[in-house]
Amino acid sequence: MEEFCARDVNKYIDPDKAGLIPLEPFDADSIQDFDDFLTKLSKTAFGGRQLGEALDVLETMVCDPDCHVVATFSGAMTVAKMGRLICKMIDEGWVQSVVSTGALIAHGFIESIGMKHYKYEFGQMDDKALFAAGLNRVYDTLEPEKNFIQSEEVVKKVFKRLKKEKNLSSYVICKELGRYLHENFDGPGILKSAFEKDVPVYIPAFTDSELALSIACNFLAEDLDLASDFDPERLPFQFNPYMDLFHYTKRISEAKKIGIFTIGGGVPRNWAQQVGPFLEMTKQKFPGIKYTTKRFHYGVRICPEPVHWGGLSGCTYEEGISWGKFVPREQGGRFAEVYCDATIAWPILIVGLDQRLKKKKGVK
Numbered sequence: 001m002e003e004f005c006a007r008d009v010n011k012y013i014d015p016d017k018a019g020l021i022p023l024e025p026f027d028a029d030s031i032q033d034f035d036d037f038l039t040k041l042s043k044t045a046f047g048g049r050q051l052g053e054a055l056d057v058l059e060t061m062v063c064d065p066d067c068h069v070v071a072t073f074s075g076a077m078t079v080a081k082m083g084r085l086i087c088k089m090i091d092e093g094w095v096q097s098v099v100s101t102g103a104l105i106a107h108g109f110i111e112s113i114g115m116k117h118y119k120y121e122f123g124q125m126d127d128k129a130l131f132a133a134g135l136n137r138v139y140d141t142l143e144p145e146k147n148f149i150q151s152e153e154v155v156k157k158v159f160k161r162l163k164k165e166k167n168l169s170s171y172v173i174c175k176e177l178g179r180y181l182h183e184n185f186d187g188p189g190i191l192k193s194a195f196e197k198d199v200p201v202y203i204p205a206f207t208d209s210e211l212a213l214s215i216a217c218n219f220l221a222e223d224l225d226l227a228s229d230f231d232p233e234r235l236p237f238q239f240n241p242y243m244d245l246f247h248y249t250k251r252i253s254e255a256k257k258i259g260i261f262t263i264g265g266g267v268p269r270n271w272a273q274q275v276g277p278f279l280e281m282t283k284q285k286f287p288g289i290k291y292t293t294k295r296f297h298y299g300v301r302i303c304p305e306p307v308h309w310g311g312l313s314g315c316t317y318e319e320g321i322s323w324g325k326f327v328p329r330e331q332g333g334r335f336a337e338v339y340c341d342a343t344i345a346w347p348i349l350i351v352g353l354d355q356r357l358k359k360k361k362g363v364k
Helices: 034-041 046-063 083-091 102-112 127-132 145-162 170-184 190-196 210-222 224-229 241-254 266-273 275-285 317-321 342-360
Strands: 067-073 097-100 135-138 141-144 257-263 296-302 334-338
Touching: 034 046, 034 342, 046 067, 046 257, 046 296, 046 334, 046 342, 067 083, 067 241, 067 266, 067 296, 083 102, 083 190, 083 342, 097 102, 097 241, 097 266, 102 145, 102 170, 102 190, 102 210, 127 135, 141 145, 145 170, 145 210, 170 190, 170 241, 210 224, 241 275, 257 266, 266 275, 296 317, 296 342, 317 334
Parallel strands: 067 097, 067 257, 257 296, 296 334
Antiparallel strands: 135 141
């Protein structure tokens, strides 16, 4: 029996000599700030390690002077009061391009002109009664219909400026909205920050938003016959989404290196990431083109969707390598994916990044 149980420890590798990285117990009593908190999490396991390592990748990405950072946002993040995180990322120079859903920008625009969202009490409010009262529900939050009415008045004023343009796209409209906020409102706002920092905001599915519907109503007000039949041939000017695509592609093609920060997934994520295959496609068809193809060197994504559901929101960066969207790790690619509710992980990550960078600059 003793002979059977004897084990030769020498035949196993020494993990320390093999270069394996040891984990460390999480000591809550030693935490000094969010930077320290995330640093210690990076030495644990599971979701905690994912979030801790995300800070390392995000720091590298935003501090790389050659990197053009694209931030993509989806989900009801502005209704969830996360809009100022986007403002922070733009104001600090951590982001050079923004791609978003129209709804997220619309709700953020509402907030930037002073309107509020309200708490929904589960089990105490009936959705039919909410409709009658003009209260739109987004899970646990209420968006009063009067918010949209107020925002429509502002959009109406901006629409008069837009009428001078022969062709429109989402980044042109967002820039004018940002300009108006800059000139007329003191508080923070996503489009305001984007305008002030010259960061274009692209909304690939622009007509899928209250913002676009407000502009559509202004079309109808200009031409009552259009309101009677919705004839697209009567539109006073054209909305051209290829202006967005080419404007974005030009910026990316001129960058030395690119990185992506993603909240959620959906159309914004795919639209932003398809630039690599698009550049590769045009290079193949038109060999004389001088620009080089681009793939993302860095990526940080916060999204709860698992990969096995089959949607792009759950697609891993590793999978994206096969599409020519990302640089493989062995060639310098650095990626972090956090499977978590963004309203939990995102604020922690941004505060941690801010504290880390300030400490490195000697700012208390």
